[in-house]
Amino acid sequence: MTIETVFFNTYGRLRSGWRFVIFIILFAFFTFLFGSAAQGLLTKLPIGFGPGSVIFMLATAGPSLSIALVLGWLCGRFFEGLPFRALGVWFTKNWFKDLCIGLGLGGVTLVIGVLIAVVFGGLSFRYDADYGTAAILVTLFVSFAVFAVAAAFEEVLCRGYILQTFMRAGFVWPAIIGTSILFGAGHLANPGASWISVANTILAGVWFGVAYMKTRTLWLPIGMHFMWNWTQGSIFGIEVSGLKDILKAPVLQEIDHGPAWLTGGDYGIEASIACTIALVVSTVAIYFLPILKPTEEMLALTSHERPAGTEPPV
Numbered sequence: 294m295t296i297e298t299v300f301f302n303t304y305g306r307l308r309s310g311w312r313f314v315i316f317i318i319l320f321a322f323f324t325f326l327f328g329s330a331a332q333g334l335l336t337k338l339p340i341g342f343g344p345g346s347v348i349f350m351l352a353t354a355g356p357s358l359s360i361a362l363v364l365g366w367l368c369g370r371f372f373e374g375l376p377f378r379a380l381g382v383w384f385t386k387n388w389f390k391d392l393c394i395g396l397g398l399g400g401v402t403l404v405i406g407v408l409i410a411v412v413f414g415g416l417s418f419r420y421d422a423d424y425g426t427a428a429i430l431v432t433l434f435v436s437f438a439v440f441a442v443a444a445a446f447e448e449v450l451c452r453g454y455i456l457q458t459f460m461r462a463g464f465v466w467p468a469i470i471g472t473s474i475l476f477g478a479g480h481l482a483n484p485g486a487s488w489i490s491v492a493n494t495i496l497a498g499v500w501f502g503v504a505y506m507k508t509r510t511l512w513l514p515i516g517m518h519f520m521w522n523w524t525q526g527s528i529f530g531i532e533v534s535g536l537k538d539i540l541k542a543p544v545l546q547e548i549d550h551g552p553a554w555l556t557g558g559d560y561g562i563e564a565s566i567a568c569t570i571a572l573v574v575s576t577v578a579i580y581f582l583p584i585l586k587p588t589e590e591m592l593a594l595t596s597h598e599r600p601a602g603t604e605p606p607v
Contacts, residue, residue, distance in 0.1 A: 304600045309462035312372050316454055319364050327356045350439055350539060358446035365454035379594040380453055381510035386588045388512045395516020398575060403524045406562050406571035415555035417548045418529060424542035432542040436527040439539065444519035451476045452505045452514055461598045473498025484535035490564035500576045507579060509587035509595045532561030
Protein backbone atom coordinates (compact mmCIF):
# COMPACT_ATOMS: atom_id res chain seq x y z
CA MET A 294 0.00 0.00 0.00
CA THR A 295 1.30 3.43 -0.97
CA ILE A 296 0.25 6.95 -0.03
CA GLU A 297 -1.48 7.23 -3.38
CA THR A 298 -3.61 4.10 -2.86
CA VAL A 299 -4.66 5.36 0.58
CA PHE A 300 -6.33 8.33 -1.07
CA PHE A 301 -7.17 7.11 -4.58
CA ASN A 302 -8.83 3.92 -5.87
CA THR A 303 -8.09 1.86 -8.98
CA TYR A 304 -10.30 4.21 -11.02
CA GLY A 305 -8.07 7.16 -10.22
CA ARG A 306 -10.75 8.76 -8.05
CA LEU A 307 -10.68 9.87 -4.42
CA ARG A 308 -11.86 6.98 -2.24
CA SER A 309 -15.42 6.98 -0.95
CA GLY A 310 -14.37 7.37 2.69
CA TRP A 311 -12.50 10.60 1.94
CA ARG A 312 -15.39 11.85 -0.19
CA PHE A 313 -17.68 11.25 2.79
CA VAL A 314 -15.36 13.11 5.17
CA ILE A 315 -15.09 16.13 2.88
CA PHE A 316 -18.86 16.27 2.38
CA ILE A 317 -19.57 16.08 6.13
CA ILE A 318 -17.00 18.76 7.02
CA LEU A 319 -18.35 21.13 4.37
CA PHE A 320 -21.96 20.44 5.36
CA ALA A 321 -21.24 21.04 9.06
CA PHE A 322 -19.42 24.29 8.28
CA PHE A 323 -22.08 25.80 6.04
CA THR A 324 -25.06 24.68 8.14
CA PHE A 325 -23.43 26.19 11.22
CA LEU A 326 -22.75 29.40 9.33
CA PHE A 327 -26.21 29.85 7.81
CA GLY A 328 -28.08 28.14 10.64
CA SER A 329 -26.59 30.43 13.27
CA ALA A 330 -27.51 33.48 11.20
CA ALA A 331 -31.10 32.29 10.71
CA GLN A 332 -31.58 31.37 14.37
CA GLY A 333 -30.12 34.63 15.55
CA LEU A 334 -32.44 36.60 13.29
CA LEU A 335 -35.58 34.70 14.27
CA THR A 336 -35.00 34.87 18.01
CA LYS A 337 -34.49 38.63 17.84
CA LEU A 338 -37.69 39.35 15.94
CA PRO A 339 -40.45 41.04 17.99
CA ILE A 340 -42.77 38.05 17.42
CA GLY A 341 -40.20 35.70 18.95
CA PHE A 342 -39.98 32.59 16.80
CA GLY A 343 -38.15 30.28 19.20
CA PRO A 344 -37.00 26.65 18.80
CA GLY A 345 -39.94 24.34 18.15
CA SER A 346 -41.99 26.90 16.24
CA VAL A 347 -43.07 26.25 12.66
CA ILE A 348 -41.18 29.25 11.25
CA PHE A 349 -38.05 28.25 13.17
CA MET A 350 -38.13 24.73 11.73
CA LEU A 351 -38.67 26.00 8.17
CA ALA A 352 -35.90 28.57 8.54
CA THR A 353 -33.41 25.91 9.63
CA ALA A 354 -34.51 22.93 7.51
CA GLY A 355 -34.84 25.00 4.31
CA PRO A 356 -31.24 26.25 4.18
CA SER A 357 -29.94 22.85 5.33
CA LEU A 358 -31.79 21.20 2.44
CA SER A 359 -30.29 23.66 -0.03
CA ILE A 360 -26.79 23.12 1.36
CA ALA A 361 -27.13 19.33 1.18
CA LEU A 362 -28.34 19.54 -2.42
CA VAL A 363 -25.60 21.91 -3.58
CA LEU A 364 -22.80 20.02 -1.80
CA GLY A 365 -24.15 16.67 -3.03
CA TRP A 366 -24.10 17.98 -6.59
CA LEU A 367 -20.64 19.57 -6.28
CA CYS A 368 -19.07 16.51 -4.63
CA GLY A 369 -20.63 14.23 -7.21
CA ARG A 370 -19.44 16.52 -10.02
CA PHE A 371 -15.85 17.08 -8.92
CA PHE A 372 -15.08 13.75 -7.25
CA GLU A 373 -17.01 11.38 -9.51
CA GLY A 374 -17.84 13.32 -12.66
CA LEU A 375 -21.60 12.99 -12.16
CA PRO A 376 -24.45 15.31 -13.21
CA PHE A 377 -26.97 16.75 -10.73
CA ARG A 378 -29.62 14.18 -11.72
CA ALA A 379 -27.44 11.42 -10.21
CA LEU A 380 -28.58 12.63 -6.75
CA GLY A 381 -32.04 11.28 -7.51
CA VAL A 382 -34.06 14.46 -6.97
CA TRP A 383 -34.41 15.56 -10.57
CA PHE A 384 -37.50 15.01 -12.72
CA THR A 385 -36.20 11.88 -14.38
CA LYS A 386 -38.40 9.11 -15.74
CA ASN A 387 -40.77 7.59 -13.13
CA TRP A 388 -40.14 10.34 -10.56
CA PHE A 389 -43.83 11.10 -10.10
CA LYS A 390 -44.78 7.42 -9.90
CA ASP A 391 -42.11 6.84 -7.25
CA LEU A 392 -43.29 9.87 -5.26
CA CYS A 393 -46.93 8.75 -5.34
CA ILE A 394 -46.05 5.19 -4.32
CA GLY A 395 -43.92 6.62 -1.52
CA LEU A 396 -46.80 8.74 -0.25
CA GLY A 397 -49.04 5.68 -0.22
CA LEU A 398 -46.49 3.44 1.48
CA GLY A 399 -45.69 6.02 4.14
CA GLY A 400 -49.34 6.55 5.04
CA VAL A 401 -50.25 2.86 5.01
CA THR A 402 -47.24 1.87 7.12
CA LEU A 403 -48.10 4.50 9.75
CA VAL A 404 -51.73 3.34 9.81
CA ILE A 405 -50.59 -0.27 10.34
CA GLY A 406 -48.61 0.79 13.40
CA VAL A 407 -51.51 2.83 14.76
CA LEU A 408 -54.00 -0.01 14.19
CA ILE A 409 -51.78 -2.43 16.12
CA ALA A 410 -51.73 -0.06 19.09
CA VAL A 411 -55.51 0.50 18.83
CA VAL A 412 -56.39 -3.21 18.55
CA PHE A 413 -54.40 -4.01 21.69
CA GLY A 414 -56.01 -1.16 23.63
CA GLY A 415 -53.06 1.19 23.81
CA LEU A 416 -54.43 4.07 21.75
CA SER A 417 -57.78 5.61 20.95
CA PHE A 418 -58.72 8.83 19.16
CA ARG A 419 -61.43 11.47 19.12
CA TYR A 420 -62.14 14.39 16.84
CA ASP A 421 -60.27 17.51 17.93
CA ALA A 422 -63.30 19.56 19.02
CA ASP A 423 -61.11 22.00 20.97
CA TYR A 424 -60.39 23.90 17.77
CA GLY A 425 -62.55 25.01 14.88
CA THR A 426 -62.41 23.83 11.29
CA ALA A 427 -60.35 26.84 10.22
CA ALA A 428 -57.61 26.11 12.77
CA ILE A 429 -57.48 22.45 11.73
CA LEU A 430 -57.19 23.38 8.05
CA VAL A 431 -54.41 25.87 8.80
CA THR A 432 -52.55 23.19 10.76
CA LEU A 433 -52.92 20.71 7.89
CA PHE A 434 -51.55 23.13 5.29
CA VAL A 435 -48.76 24.65 7.39
CA SER A 436 -47.59 21.26 8.68
CA PHE A 437 -47.68 20.00 5.08
CA ALA A 438 -44.99 22.53 4.17
CA VAL A 439 -42.94 21.92 7.32
CA PHE A 440 -42.94 18.13 7.04
CA ALA A 441 -42.28 18.25 3.28
CA VAL A 442 -39.15 20.38 3.71
CA ALA A 443 -37.97 18.42 6.76
CA ALA A 444 -38.45 15.04 5.04
CA ALA A 445 -36.68 16.24 1.88
CA PHE A 446 -33.75 17.56 3.94
CA GLU A 447 -33.27 14.39 5.99
CA GLU A 448 -33.49 12.17 2.91
CA VAL A 449 -31.13 14.30 0.81
CA LEU A 450 -28.63 14.29 3.68
CA CYS A 451 -28.83 10.64 4.75
CA ARG A 452 -29.87 8.90 1.53
CA GLY A 453 -28.29 11.44 -0.82
CA TYR A 454 -24.59 11.79 -1.57
CA ILE A 455 -23.38 10.03 1.58
CA LEU A 456 -25.27 6.80 0.90
CA GLN A 457 -24.81 6.97 -2.85
CA THR A 458 -21.05 7.50 -2.94
CA PHE A 459 -20.52 4.41 -0.76
CA MET A 460 -22.94 2.40 -2.91
CA ARG A 461 -20.99 3.31 -6.04
CA ALA A 462 -17.88 2.04 -4.26
CA GLY A 463 -19.60 -1.34 -3.76
CA PHE A 464 -20.59 -0.94 -0.10
CA VAL A 465 -24.36 -1.20 -0.54
CA TRP A 466 -25.54 -2.74 2.73
CA PRO A 467 -22.79 -1.18 4.89
CA ALA A 468 -23.86 2.18 3.40
CA ILE A 469 -27.54 1.58 4.21
CA ILE A 470 -26.78 0.46 7.76
CA GLY A 471 -24.20 3.20 8.38
CA THR A 472 -26.48 6.02 7.21
CA SER A 473 -29.34 4.51 9.23
CA ILE A 474 -27.21 4.68 12.38
CA LEU A 475 -26.38 8.30 11.50
CA PHE A 476 -30.11 8.94 11.05
CA GLY A 477 -30.88 7.38 14.44
CA ALA A 478 -28.12 9.36 16.16
CA GLY A 479 -29.65 12.57 14.81
CA HIS A 480 -32.78 11.91 16.90
CA LEU A 481 -31.05 11.11 20.21
CA ALA A 482 -31.70 14.57 21.66
CA ASN A 483 -35.41 14.62 20.79
CA PRO A 484 -37.83 14.95 23.74
CA GLY A 485 -38.71 11.57 25.28
CA ALA A 486 -36.14 9.60 23.28
CA SER A 487 -35.47 6.03 24.47
CA TRP A 488 -33.61 2.96 23.29
CA ILE A 489 -36.75 1.76 21.47
CA SER A 490 -37.17 5.11 19.69
CA VAL A 491 -33.52 5.11 18.59
CA ALA A 492 -33.73 1.48 17.43
CA ASN A 493 -36.90 2.25 15.46
CA THR A 494 -35.35 5.36 13.92
CA ILE A 495 -32.39 3.27 12.77
CA LEU A 496 -34.87 0.72 11.40
CA ALA A 497 -36.69 3.56 9.62
CA GLY A 498 -33.35 4.51 8.08
CA VAL A 499 -33.07 0.98 6.69
CA TRP A 500 -36.67 1.30 5.44
CA PHE A 501 -35.77 4.48 3.55
CA GLY A 502 -32.44 3.04 2.40
CA VAL A 503 -34.07 -0.04 0.89
CA ALA A 504 -36.59 2.25 -0.84
CA TYR A 505 -33.73 4.21 -2.39
CA MET A 506 -31.91 1.02 -3.38
CA LYS A 507 -35.00 -0.26 -5.21
CA THR A 508 -35.53 2.89 -7.34
CA ARG A 509 -32.19 4.77 -7.18
CA THR A 510 -34.09 8.03 -6.72
CA LEU A 511 -34.98 9.92 -3.55
CA TRP A 512 -38.61 10.48 -4.57
CA LEU A 513 -39.79 7.19 -3.04
CA PRO A 514 -38.18 7.68 0.42
CA ILE A 515 -39.08 11.39 0.48
CA GLY A 516 -42.72 10.49 -0.15
CA MET A 517 -42.65 7.78 2.52
CA HIS A 518 -40.92 10.00 5.07
CA PHE A 519 -43.21 12.97 4.51
CA MET A 520 -46.49 11.05 4.58
CA TRP A 521 -45.50 9.09 7.70
CA ASN A 522 -44.81 12.33 9.60
CA TRP A 523 -47.77 14.27 8.23
CA THR A 524 -50.29 11.48 8.84
CA GLN A 525 -48.87 10.83 12.30
CA GLY A 526 -48.86 14.43 13.49
CA SER A 527 -51.47 16.31 11.48
CA ILE A 528 -54.13 13.59 11.17
CA PHE A 529 -53.74 11.41 14.27
CA GLY A 530 -52.33 14.11 16.57
CA ILE A 531 -49.43 11.88 17.67
CA GLU A 532 -46.06 13.30 18.69
CA VAL A 533 -43.62 13.24 15.76
CA SER A 534 -40.30 11.99 17.12
CA GLY A 535 -41.19 13.58 20.44
CA LEU A 536 -42.26 16.93 18.93
CA LYS A 537 -45.82 18.10 19.53
CA ASP A 538 -45.78 21.90 19.90
CA ILE A 539 -45.63 22.57 16.15
CA LEU A 540 -49.08 20.98 15.70
CA LYS A 541 -51.67 23.22 17.37
CA ALA A 542 -54.84 21.73 15.87
CA PRO A 543 -54.55 18.23 14.36
CA VAL A 544 -57.64 16.49 12.99
CA LEU A 545 -57.72 13.96 15.85
CA GLN A 546 -56.60 13.96 19.45
CA GLU A 547 -54.59 10.97 20.64
CA ILE A 548 -55.63 9.28 23.91
CA ASP A 549 -52.71 7.21 25.21
CA HIS A 550 -53.78 4.36 27.51
CA GLY A 551 -50.31 2.78 27.68
CA PRO A 552 -48.17 0.86 28.18
CA ALA A 553 -45.35 2.94 26.69
CA TRP A 554 -43.75 -0.02 24.91
CA LEU A 555 -46.98 -0.38 22.89
CA THR A 556 -47.85 3.29 22.30
CA GLY A 557 -44.49 5.05 22.51
CA GLY A 558 -45.49 7.31 25.40
CA ASP A 559 -44.42 10.96 25.17
CA TYR A 560 -42.19 10.29 22.16
CA GLY A 561 -45.06 9.05 20.02
CA ILE A 562 -45.66 5.76 18.28
CA GLU A 563 -42.12 5.75 16.87
CA ALA A 564 -40.96 4.57 20.30
CA SER A 565 -43.23 1.52 20.28
CA ILE A 566 -43.19 -2.14 19.32
CA ALA A 567 -46.20 -1.40 17.09
CA CYS A 568 -43.95 0.86 15.01
CA THR A 569 -41.25 -1.83 14.87
CA ILE A 570 -43.69 -4.37 13.44
CA ALA A 571 -45.06 -1.91 10.88
CA LEU A 572 -41.58 -0.93 9.67
CA VAL A 573 -40.38 -4.52 9.35
CA VAL A 574 -43.48 -5.54 7.35
CA SER A 575 -43.19 -2.49 5.08
CA THR A 576 -39.44 -2.93 4.50
CA VAL A 577 -39.90 -6.54 3.44
CA ALA A 578 -42.79 -5.56 1.15
CA ILE A 579 -40.74 -2.81 -0.51
CA TYR A 580 -37.80 -5.14 -1.03
CA PHE A 581 -39.94 -7.64 -2.92
CA LEU A 582 -42.39 -5.31 -4.71
CA PRO A 583 -41.85 -5.87 -8.47
CA ILE A 584 -43.21 -2.45 -9.45
CA LEU A 585 -40.30 -0.72 -7.70
CA LYS A 586 -37.28 -0.72 -9.98
CA PRO A 587 -34.78 1.84 -11.26
CA THR A 588 -34.52 3.15 -14.78
CA GLU A 589 -31.45 2.09 -16.76
CA GLU A 590 -30.08 5.63 -16.53
CA MET A 591 -30.31 5.88 -12.73
CA LEU A 592 -28.97 2.35 -12.30
CA ALA A 593 -25.92 3.27 -14.39
CA LEU A 594 -25.38 6.51 -12.44
CA THR A 595 -25.57 4.90 -8.99
CA SER A 596 -24.36 1.30 -9.23
CA HIS A 597 -20.62 1.63 -9.77
CA GLU A 598 -17.81 4.09 -10.22
CA ARG A 599 -16.36 5.02 -13.58
CA PRO A 600 -12.71 5.56 -14.45
CA ALA A 601 -11.58 9.18 -14.19
CA GLY A 602 -12.03 11.03 -17.47
CA THR A 603 -15.01 9.02 -18.72
CA GLU A 604 -18.38 10.60 -19.34
CA PRO A 605 -21.55 9.61 -17.39
CA PRO A 606 -24.54 8.10 -19.20
CA VAL A 607 -26.54 10.61 -21.19
